[in-house]
Amino acid sequence: MPHGAADTAHPGPGETHRRIVESYVQILEGRIEDALKLIDPEVVDHRGGTQGDHRGREAWRQKWERMSAGSAFHDVSVTIEQNVVSGDTSVNRYTMRGTRTDSGRRYEVLGMDMVRVRKGRIVEHWALLDTDAMRNQLGL
Template sequence: MTEPTTDRMGVAEVHRRIVELTGVGRYEEALALIASDVVDHRGGVSGDHYGLDAWKDKWEHMDDGFRDVSVTIEQNLSSNEFSVNRYTIRGTLVASGRRYEVTGIDMVRIRDGKLAEHWALIDAAGMRHQLGLGGSA
C-alpha cells in the first residue's frame, strides 16, 4: 500500500504522520510535511521559533540525556485546519535510569497539506517530579 500524499491527507492524518515519522527517527520525511515558514510557538523564555532549521535543531536535541522516548497519541480532535493531539510521552533519564510518563497536548494548523503552526504543553512539573529533579506532581 502506498503512503497518501499530503494533498489527499486530512489535517489529523498529517499531524499523526509527523508524530509517527519522528518517533522512528525519519526526520527528513517528517520535514517534508512541514511548511518552510512554519512557526513553533514554544512559549516560555525561548519564545517562538521560525522555519525548518528550528525544527531540525529541536529534533536533534529532543532526546538529549534521555533514551527509550516514545509518544502515544491517546486522542485526536480536528476541525477545519486545526488538529489537536492528547498524548502520553514516556522515557528514561540516562543519568539516573529513572523513567517518566506524562501527558501532553499539542495543536497544529495545517495549510496546503503541511504543518504551518504548532503549540504544545507538557506536564513538565510531573516529569521533573518523576525524575527526582524537583517540582511537584
C-alpha cells in the same frame, strides 16, 4: 478546487499530525529528514516562555537536532490518547513515556499539542507538556 471538494492530494490535518507524532522516536535518534517534509518552510512554532516564537523549517531542524544530540532518554514512546480535528487544525492529547539513561528512572507524562495544516504540512504549532511531573518522576 471547487468549494466543498476534498483535497485528495494532501493528507488532512489529523493524518499529518499523526505522522509527525509517530516520527518522534526517529527524531530522537537523529533521523529528521522525513519528518521535516511535514513541516512548511514558513512554519511558526509558538513555543512561548523565554524562547518565544520560532519561525521557519530551519528552526525546527535546529530544535530536533538539539533534542537528538546526546539524548538523555531511551525507550521513548508517544501514545495519542485523543485527536480532535476542526477545519485545518488538529489537537492531540497524548502520553509520553521514556527512561532517563543515566539514572534508569522512568517517566510518564501528559501533553497536548495543536497544529494548523495547509497542503499536508504543518504551518503553525502550539504545545503543552507536564514538565513539572516529568522532573518530579525523574527526581530532578
